Amino acid sequence: MKHWGAFASILAKDMRTYYLKPPNVSWGLVFPLAWTGMFFVRSGANPSELRSLLPGVMTLAVLFGTTSLLAVAITFEKKSRSFERLLLAPVPLSLLMFAKTAGAILFGVLNAFVPVLLAAFFINLSGTNWPALLAGVILTAVSSAFLGLLVAVSVAEVFEAQTISNFFRFPMVFLCGLFFPLERLPAWLRPLSYALPPTYGADIMHQAIGRPGFLPLWLELLILIAFCLVLFVASLRTINRRWIA
Amino acid sequence: MLDAPAAVLTRGLVKRFGEVLAVDGLDLEVRAGELFGLLGPNGAGKTTTINLLTGLARPDRGEFSIAGLDCTRRPRSAQHLIGVVPDESNLYPELTGFDNLSFCASLHGIPRRERAARATKLLSEFGLAEAAGRKFAGYSKGMKRKLTIAAGIIHHPSVLFLDEPTTGIDVQSARHIRQLIADLHRAGTSILLTTHYIEEAERLCGRVAFIVSGRIVRTDTVAALLEPVRERQLLELTVSTNPGAAIELLSRAFGEARFTAVDDSRIRAESSAPLPVGPLVRALEEQGIEVIEARRVRPTLEEVFVATTGLEATALRTEKEKK
Structure with a gap:
């Protein structure tokens, strides 16, 4: 119970401190919002096209929102050595890191629903499987946050974290079936798509709004949970190896 | 009655960074309730020693315990007993003085109402009450140092690690901080203080160890160390x-x-x-x-330090302050 007080404090501090930091605003808010606007304008408010675009822009908003916030929240504190305060606290490392990612997960989830709100003005969203949509958004946010965590704990500067994140964020936009189906990718690229968590997140969201998916919903949820665990354990190991060396 | 276990006990502690042997077979004992000084030049291994003892680094060899708790295999297992004031003030620049202290208290599981009371008391004791609502980023160096010490003791640790607490700050703040350290010691806190200020170690510490190139070259009470030069x-x-x-x-x-x-x-x-x-x-x-x-x-401890280590104390002090 004591530890959860620390968890809540870390989460509240990160939300207060980092949500409006310039690197997060530009990469985590403005960039996905601009893409959303661009796609919505291009669709000409065509309901069928808007519906097909929605899971893609939601995944994009989650991916950029979570990874950008972690790039800021971890590397700033590592550089100023205030992260040592957390490592000196009598709180298990796994809970500390979960607390550090919780702000990013929440940011990613909130970010994901901005396109939904905008879309609600143009299309009828009734018939959406909301629990599945929410589960898809949350698991995409958690796996993206842990991916961002892995990058953030491996570098020293905010710009390094943002740059390295871009190496996988931009290819993911095209490889994960965000804006066109995986079947349209060359066959040799598809295995790479299946190795990326947002592929499953986007597909869950497609299914949630009544579009066909390439795997059963339950299986995609399980795969995303497995991705989350692997990425989290890899991040903890990196911290143990590099930061408590 | 059984003796209280040593606040800090190390046996043959070794830490290497690539080719550099930062800590070389360190044997150290800080007794319960003692204010112990680790005195050495820049690069002697003082900060690495503190990092090892506080779980921020892992020893390559050797054993250590904090207040009787064996921390060799699990270096973070004594976090609930220790307070740490690092050599750089590392609180959160965007938070106010009050919020920084409350946040640090929350990390140690102190309930919300108690946090506010402790933060207010410490801010007052450290002469920072008027700056409580100001962001840490706007504090002077001396104020930052004081708040960092306050953050290190807000959870009432039984063992406190102070790494160069007065380096690079004005004379008045340094004097105030020394007074605060002496008060903490009087209140029963065991303190391991690292410093390169010889006069600081002499004035504050009961026992002092000279550390050079990661090795303790001499440990004794200040009085015993001064004995050979007292008649000079x-x-x-x-x-x-x-x-x-x-x-x-x-x-x-x-x-x-x-x-x-x-x-x-x-x-x-x-x-x-x-x-x-x-x-x-x-x-x-x-x-x-x-x-x-x-x-x-x-005659001061400086004579003893120079005679024991063969190092020029003044030159090393200047080097550190340039940082």
Whole structure:
């Protein structure tokens, strides 16, 4: 119970401190919002096209929102050595890191629903499987946050974290079936798509709004949970190896 | 009644960073309730030692315990017992002084209402009450240092690690911080203090260890360390010219004493027998060397440190302060 007080404090501090930091605003808010606007304008408010675009822009908003916030929240504190305060606290490392990612997960989830709100003005969203949509958004946010965590704990500067994140964020936009189906990718690229968590997140969201998916919903949820665990354990190991060396 | 376990106990602690042996077989004991000083130059391994003992680094070899808790295999297992004040003030720049303290208290599981009470009390004790609502980023260096110490003790640790607490801050703040450290010690906190200020170690600590190149070269009480130099007679003369000629002259005239240059204008005279000031000054003035000041100097731990380690304390101090 004591530890959860620390968890809540870390989460509240990160939300207060980092949500409006310039690197997060530009990469985590403005960039996905601009893409959303661009796609919505291009669709000409065509309901069928808007519906097909929605899971893609939601995944994009989650991916950029979570990874950008972690790039800021971890590397700033590592550089100023205030992260040592957390490592000196009598709180298990796994809970500390979960607390550090919780702000990013929440940011990613909130970010994901901005396109939904905008879309609600143009299309009828009734018939959406909301629990599945929410589960898809949350698991995409958690796996993206842990991916961002892995990058953030491996570098020293905010710009390094943002740059390295871009190496996988931009290819993911095209490889994960965000804006066109995986079947349209060359066959040799598809295995790479299946190795990326947002592929499953986007597909869950497609299914949630009544579009066909390439795997059963339950299986995609399980795969995303497995991705989350692997990425989290890899991040903890990196911290143990590099930061408590 | 059983003796309380040592606040800090290390046996053969070794830490290597690539080719650099930062800590080389460190044996150290800080007794319960003791204010223990780890005195050494920049790069001697003081901060690495603190990092090892507080779970921020892992030893390559050796064993250590904190307040009787064996931390060798699980370096973070004594986090609930310790407080740490690092060599750099590392609180959160965007948070206010009050919020920083409350946040640090929350990390140690202190309930919300208690956090506010402790933060308010500490801010008042550290003379920061008026700055409680200001962001940490806007604090002066001395204020930052004080708040960092307050953050290190808000959870009432039984063992406190203070890494260079007064480095790089103004004289008044340094004096206040020393007073606060002495008060903490009086209140029963075991303290391991690292410093490169010899006079700080001498004034505050019960026992002192000299650390050089990751090894402890000597450990004892300040009184015992000073014993060999206590009877030495020291005199410092400030002259108007380069001290070289004056030293030559004095060495010829007063063979029983040893004369050395302290800097461009000061000479130190050292002898086992009392040194009369008048004849020394007259001897110089007769040769046209004006003596601006002559004063007796109390032998300090600096003499012992220099004699034990072979290092020039002044040069090392300057190097650190440039950082």
